[in-house]
Amino acid sequence: MMSESSSFVKGMVLGGVFCMLVTLLGHMKVGHGTKGHRHEHHHIQAPNKEDVLNLSEGERMELSKSIRVYCIILVKPKDLGHWAAVRETWSKHCDKVEFYSSENIKVFDSVSLNTNDMWVMMRKAYKITYERYKDEFSWFFLAYPTTFAIIENLKYFLLKKDPSQPFYIGHTVKSGDLEYVDGEGGIVLSIESLRRFSRIVEDSDRCPEQGGMIWKLAEDKQLAICLKYTGVFAENAEDSEGKDVFNTKSVNALIKEAMSTHPQQVVDGCCSDMAITFSGLAPNHMHVMMYGVYRLRPYGHTYNDALVFLPPPGSDND
Numbered sequence: 005m006m007s008e009s010s011s012f013v014k015g016m017v018l019g020g021v022f023c024m025l026v027t028l029l030g031h032m033k034v035g036h037g038t039k040g041h042r043h044e045h046h047h048i049q050a051p052n053k054e055d056v057l058n059l060s061e062g063e064r065m066e067l068s069k070s071i072r073v074y075c076i077i078l079v080k081p082k083d084l085g086h087w088a089a090v091r092e093t094w095s096k097h098c099d100k101v102e103f104y105s106s107e108n109i110k111v112f113d114s115v116s117l118n119t120n121d122m123w124v125m126m127r128k129a130y131k132i133t134y135e136r137y138k139d140e141f142s143w144f145f146l147a148y149p150t151t152f153a154i155i156e157n158l159k160y161f162l163l164k165k166d167p168s169q170p171f172y173i174g175h176t177v178k179s180g181d182l183e184y185v186d187g188e189g190g191i192v193l194s195i196e197s198l199r200r201f202s203r204i205v206e207d208s209d210r211c212p213e214q215g216g217m218i219w220k221l222a223e224d225k226q227l228a229i230c231l232k233y234t235g236v237f238a239e240n241a242e243d244s245e246g247k248d249v250f251n252t253k254s255v256n257a258l259i260k261e262a263m264s265t266h267p268q269q270v271v272d273g274c275c276s277d278m279a280i281t282f283s284g285l286a287p288n289h290m291h292v293m294m295y296g297v298y299r300l301r302p303y304g305h306t307y308n309d310a311l312v313f314l315p316p317p318g319s320d321n322d
Contacts, residue, residue: 074141075101086149089287097155123223142167175250176240184228189250200234247276
């Protein structure tokens with residue numbers, strides 16, 4: 005009897021270790037900034053500058069006004085420092101931004117979701133967003149409070165993308181047979197993908213609020229599973245040179261990696277010139293990023309951009 009119990013315990017331990025290894029392997033990410041196609045998912049790229057220059061001035065003006073982004077920030081009380089930093093910095097460049105919190109917080113205005121579960125928070129936030137703004141916006145950007153986003157670069161990336169098509173965008177990762185957008189780098193849904201999600205979320209069999217597995221899946225994986233049932237698949241976003249534009253690490257971390265892997269080409273090996281997001285930033289680092297992205301300018305150097313994306317009224321960070 006003792007030997008049988010011992011064998012059972014050993015089996016449980018070995019099984020647990022195996023599950024941990026599978027999970028870890030599923031979360032392993034290949035380095036950023038490479039040009040090779042790492043996975044089987046589609047890789048969609050930002051438009052070439054030449055494509056934009058070929059447009060008439062009237063077409064450029066119409067495009068710059070037509071691309072409007074609604075931003076969803078998922079927050080909890082422990083995120084108050086990041087919450088304040090996001091509110092005071094990059095989020096002002098969204099055409100509209102709302103913070104969706106796990107509970108009612110008197111310090112900041114937010115949409116209270118009354119749950120601490122990140123997957124449930126994401127489901128509720130998307131559902132509310134669709135009900136309120138389905139006729140007002142075509143693009144929906146979701147971010148965590150440690151994410152820094154350059155909304156103008158996001159709009160440029162979306163320039164020639166069709167929001168009536170079912171796809172969602174970000175930094176894609178493969179875990180087993182599942183390809184999903186890593187939430188750390190931000191998630192962009194087209195209006196069509198949000199519409200399909202709003203329907204599948206009502207189906208508790210294919211898109212359950214609580215998973216029935218031994219261990220709980222992360223919310224970005226749960227989202228991918230639900231969207232997959234509706235024919236919406238993750239798309240990896242890259243610039244015209246094939247570099248990732250949604251980053252799941254901070255600039256500092258990416259530079260350190262580039263210094264060790266590409267010591268002769270630190271900048272080129274680090275990040276795209278058209279990067280959209282960086283993640284894992286402390287609140288003070290967000291203010292530093294705002295200075296570098298929006299305020300610091302070399303005197304006498306001009307940017308001959310064909311398009312101008314103006315921030316909404318009330319943005320004082322330019």
